[in-house]
Amino acid sequence: MEFKILFDDGQGNIVDEDGNDPMAADYPELDKELEMLTNMEMYSACQYEQHQHKEEQQDETMTQQQQVNTAAKPKKRQYSSHSEDVKSLVIAYHLEKLVSAAKAGKEYGVGPRVAQRWIKEYKESGKQEEPENNKTKPGPKSRLGDEHKRHLIEFIDDNPSAIIDQAVDSLTKQFEGLVIKKTVVHNFMKNECNYLLRRHIFILC
Numbered sequence: 001m002e003f004k005i006l007f008d009d010g011q012g013n014i015v016d017e018d019g020n021d022p023m024a025a026d027y028p029e030l031d032k033e034l035e036m037l038t039n040m041e042m043y044s045a046c047q048y049e050q051h052q053h054k055e056e057q058q059d060e061t062m063t064q065q066q067q068v069n070t071a072a073k074p075k076k077r078q079y080s081s082h083s084e085d086v087k088s089l090v091i092a093y094h095l096e097k098l099v100s101a102a103k104a105g106k107e108y109g110v111g112p113r114v115a116q117r118w119i120k121e122y123k124e125s126g127k128q129e130e131p132e133n134n135k136t137k138p139g140p141k142s143r144l145g146d147e148h149k150r151h152l153i154e155f156i157d158d159n160p161s162a163i164i165d166q167a168v169d170s171l172t173k174q175f176e177g178l179v180i181k182k183t184v185v186h187n188f189m190k191n192e193c194n195y196l197l198r199r200h201i202f203i204l205c
Helices: 028-072 084-097 101-107 112-124 146-158 164-174 182-191
Strands: none
Touching: 084 101, 084 112, 101 112, 146 164, 146 182, 164 182
């Protein structure tokens, strides 16, 4: 860069070595330096804006990636716990109604696999007696077979207005030593004898 020495011409004017007014002189080198300085400031400002924009893009990308990772993260499986009472009810329903484990479980809001596991464990344990909730006082076991079915059908045909107590009395008199509950006879007549339509017969007293 060229340096210029300025003087006072004695008349209150500032001139350069050549006697020219420095304010009116043309200094292309100075203009070039000013242009370079201006361009450098513009470049720095542009670089700063680009840097800021790049950081904003990176932050946005990281936020999106975190959202994707959160959405893709598998949810913990929720397990339902059931009491022993529910377990006993499912097993009892399966044995009494002779339905599948899945259907027995559905009756009490238990998943099919859980119900199947319960019933499988029950059978493998060797326990063939009724589940805890279905146990009654010890006494003679009773079963109703084809001969009882025939007797009940004949009894109802002969006594269409009979009630369940009379049906039970008829059974115990006909088959000596038979001990049976009204609910068992009621279910047997409904499921095995197809007397569902004659509901007035099955009034429980």
